[in-house]
Structures are given as structure tokens and as C-alpha cells.
Amino acid sequence: MRCKPLEKTKLKHKKGLWSPDEDQKLRDYIMNYGHGCWSAVPINAGLERNGKSCRLRWINYLRPGLKRGAFSMHEEETILTLHGLLGNKWSLMSQHLPGRTDNEIKNHWHSYLKKRVAKSESLEAQHTNTGNNESSSSYMNSMSTNLSFDSSDTANRSYVDMDQQIPQTQINKLPKILFADWLSLEEFHGHNGLPFNSGDSNGSNYQYTPVNELISNDGSTDSTETASHESNYQNEDMFQNNQMKIDQIFNFNGGDINIEDFLYM
DNA sequence: AATACGTCCAACCGCCTCGCG
DNA sequence: GCGCGAGGCGGTTGGACGTAT
Numbered sequence: 001m002r003c004k005p006l007e008k009t010k011l012k013h014k015k016g017l018w019s020p021d022e023d024q025k026l027r028d029y030i031m032n033y034g035h036g037c038w039s040a041v042p043i044n045a046g047l048e049r050n051g052k053s054c055r056l057r058w059i060n061y062l063r064p065g066l067k068r069g070a071f072s073m074h075e076e077e078t079i080l081t082l083h084g085l086l087g088n089k090w091s092l093m094s095q096h097l098p099g100r101t102d103n104e105i106k107n108h109w110h111s112y113l114k115k116r117v118a119k120s121e122s123l124e125a126q127h128t129n130t131g132n133n134e135s136s137s138s139y140m141n142s143m144s145t146n147l148s149f150d151s152s153d154t155a156n157r158s159y160v161d162m163d164q165q166i167p168q169t170q171i172n173k174l175p176k177i178l179f180a181d182w183l184s185l186e187e188f189h190g191h192n193g194l195p196f197n198s199g200d201s202n203g204s205n206y207q208y209t210p211v212n213e214l215i216s217n218d219g220s221t222d223s224t225e226t227a228s229h230e231s232n233y234q235n236e237d238m239f240q241n242n243q244m245k246i247d248q249i250f251n252f253n254g255g256d257i258n259i260e261d262f263l264y265m
Numbered sequence: 266a267a268t269a270c271g272t273c274c275a276a277c278c279g280c281c282t283c284g285c286g
Numbered sequence: 287g288c289g290c291g292a293g294g295c296g297g298t299t300g301g302a303c304g305t306a307t
Contacts, residue, residue, distance in 0.1 A: 018275085039293090107275085110274095111274080282292105282295100285290090286289095
């Protein structure tokens with residue numbers, strides 16, 4: 001919902017890091033009155049910031065329900081998978097990672113995951129060059145390699161697996177993608193089959209987008225999110241490409257599955 | 266101890282889309 | 287239909303911090 005334009009103010013907007021006092025003012029204001037029009041927030045809250053800055057601070061740092069700290073293996077898998085399907089659509093990815101912001105996901109991708117993918121791809125290239133051309137694609141190999149952390153990875157950072165404590169020896173035996181953990185119909189559609197709309201504690205609409213809407217190109221759903229996805233999946237090639245990826249994933253695990261099965265497994 | 270270098274992440278910037286007048 | 291402003295998004299930057307030399 002757009003707001004009516006405000007009268008232009010000549011106030012000089014403060015930039016840079018937020019002080020605890022500013023955080024408190026913003027938090028108090030939004031908790032009491034909601035954000036409504038972001039451009040009005042700094043004026044009403046007594047902040048020398050612009051509306052955009054307030055919005056970003058709230059979304060990325062102050063909003064209740066945010067997870068802080070290291071990403072779990074589960075979360076990283078989700079990011080890698082979604083990145084394979086969506087590309088750099090950070091805000092869409094964040095809808096599948098409750099408590100994580102698009103900025104956080106983006107930063108994590110650039111800090112860790114991109115390097116890991118690049119590394120595994122270079123390993124794959126070496127494999128190919130040495131004539132060891134085994135069945136699966138580079139995509140799948142990169143996914144596979146991403147699951148097994150090498151010693152330098154674990155040495156360079158503390159890896160917190162909050163969702164699953166999986167012994168290193170078992171990692172390579174895991175399914176390559178743990179979809180079942182994050183794609184259940186209940187999670188996305190709720191118990192009554194209606195689209196699940198969690199809504200965080202401040203009342204904003206934090207909607208989990210069903211992954212079928214991320215993949216489908218049929219345009220048959222009236223979801224508001226779908227409209228923004230159509231541009232990503234409006235041609236047959238892209239749809240086929242996604243089907244191919246899913247084929248690769250599940251053939252790798254000894255299965256044969258189409259998109260529909262994938263969505264409702 | 267001082268400096269250089271690398272990494273991470275919060276925040277800014279610029280662009281695009283949408284709604285309103 | 288057009289222009290303007292708000293909201294939203296992805297890319298980029300700058301500074302704090304940690305590590306190596």
C-alpha cells in the first residue's frame with residue numbers, strides 16, 4: 001500500500017551506524033504505532049534518518065523474530081538450492097528462511113557459499129579435464145560437494161548445525177537436498193490447505209511462498225507473490241531447465257520425479 | 266608493537282515498480 | 287496518459303575486526 005506523498009522537508013538525514021538510542025526510538029515507535037508510512041516514521045519517532053533507512057534498520061535488525069548468528073547446515077542447503085533455482089533473488093529466498101533477512105542471506109552467499117560453489121565447480125572442472133566424467137552434472141556435484149565441508153572450511157569458521165547434529169561421516173550419505181524438511185505442505189499451506197501466511201509478531205505480512213509458485217510458469221494461481229515470479233519463469237525454457245535440475249537431483253538419488261511430484265512429496 | 270591484508274556485515278545507493286493525483 | 291513519490295530489491299561500499307607478517 002502506497003502512502004500519500006509527504007511535504008518535502010529540508011532536514012539533513014543522518015547516515016552511518018545506528019546508535020542504541022536511535023534503535024530504541026524506532027523500536028518503541030513501531031511497536032506502539034506500526035510503521036504505516038515509512039517516510040513518516042522518522043518524523044514521528046524523532047529520528048534524523050530517512051524513511052528508507054528506518055525501514056532497512058527495522059527489517060534487517062530490529063524486527064522481532066529475527067535469528068542471529070551462524071547459519072545452520074539446513075539453512076545453507078536451502079540457500080544453495082534456491083539459488084540454483086532462482087538466482088540472486090534474495091528476498092524470495094528469505095521467504096523460505098524464517099528469521100533470516102535478504103541482506104543476511106546475500107551477505108552469507110558472498111562470504112561463504114559463493115566461494116564453496118566456485119571451489120566445487122573448479123574441482124569438477126579438474127575432474128572433467130582428467131577424463132573422470134562420471135554421470136552427474138556439475139550442478140549436482142557442486143551440491144554434493146557443498147554438503148561435505150573440507151578441513152579448511154571448518155577450521156576457518158565455527159559451523160553451527162542447529163537443526164541437525166549430523167556426524168561428518170554420515171554427511172556424504174545424506175540425500176543431496178533435504179526438501180522434505182522445508183517443503184512440507186503443512187508448512188506452506190497450513191492445516192486447512194489455505195496459503196500459509198505466518199505474520200510475524202509485529203503484524204507485518206511475512207509470507208512463505210510455496211515453492212511451486214517459484215517454479216511454476218502456468219500463472220494459474222492468484223497469489224500476489226506469483227505475479228512477481230512470473231517474469232522469472234514465464235518462458236518454457238526456464239521451466240524445462242528447472243525440471244532438468246529436479247531430474248538431476250532425484251535421479252542422483254535413484255528416483256525419477258517430475259515437478260508436480262517434487263512439489264507435493 | 267606496528268602495519269598490511271583479508272573478511273564480514275551493516276548500511277547506503279541506484280534502479281525499478283506501483284499507486285495516486 | 288503522465289509525473290511524482292514511496293516502497294522494495296539487488297549491488298556495492300566502508301568500516302570494524304581478526305589474522306598474518
